[in-house]
Amino acid sequence: MELSLLSALNAERQARRAAILVTDIASGAQRLVRQHEIDADPLALPLDRQLRMGKSGMVEVEGASLFLTVQAPHPRIVLTGAVHISQAMAPMAKELDLDLVIIDPRTAFATPERFPGVTLLPEWPDEALPRVGLDGYTAFVALTHDPKIDDPGLTAALRSDCFYVGALGSRKTHGKRLERLSAAGFDEAALARIHAPIGLDIGAVSPAEIALAILAEIVSTLRGPRRKPA
Template structure:
């Protein structure tokens, strides 16, 4: 592999741009194809399919074997609410390899002392989220149960088609939340993507146990079904 290709691949990852490295398994010739330049490539069809599935693999074309290394952006987790559950979720999501950011306008909660190793932004979601450019490689978990804080975040996550959207709250709280979102113009199909009550049903009681159940649910959404690329097609 040429160093410049490796550097370009690493740069694409850092900038959250999808790319596919094409390697001829005989001879070793290589090229990097960015998601926005697939059409010009001779293997356009195969590269497009690999990118949609998010899986690397070998393809055969014109009697040769090519290996497609698919690189999709690293998975991000945006948490709304710098609460007790979030304090437990921060270290375990780091362990699982998620790039987590916490947003909470309540300055008493959103302090670096409470979250020594995770970025915390003490501002409103409607201000913080647009420049973050949520995408389908982003998961969002809302833990404030305050509609003033959670609702604007959920609206942006739905619009960006985040692969996981979860919100804390009882069935009753969630029912009212869905009504408000539908009044905002979201379809029933869209709002039913919100996981509530949040987390896998493992009987979690403590904040740390709830954090584990939420992380498990996010991993399930990420790994068990293809990322929502296919539906977008």
């Protein structure tokens, strides 16, 4: 690989941006396609397909054998609320190979005993999120029902490229949430990004079922048709 390609690939990796290295098997020629360049690329469809799967692979295009080396950031979930739903979600997320970060300033809830092996930040979201960072491979989930905790997180998520933004609560609760966020300056297009009611509609009742519904919706969004930057 040429040094310039390697440097460019490393730059995308450090910035948590996806990129695909296209190698012509016959000639050995290589080129790099960054995620924001895919739509205009002649190989847009196969590039998009491999990126959504998050896997490298061989494709045949007009008689040419090409190997697509996919470099995608590790997907993660950042959520506010060290609650029963997030307790149920933690082991499921691990099985799905999704990193999980839980933010909750309520130290009585945010304890290592309740969340073993999980990145736990007993801080206010506006303190923790600038350090955590939110990007196109991050799902943000608000679970506390407390506007003092959830709203700052949602504000940060809506101002980012998070591929998924979800918030727990009834339609009435969400209506009041939308009023607050609208007053904070978000338009209808931005507010429409929030998945609420959160999770796939599977009739979930228990914390574990709600966690399952949320994770299913996150995976569906991650692996579904590629998200256009906001």
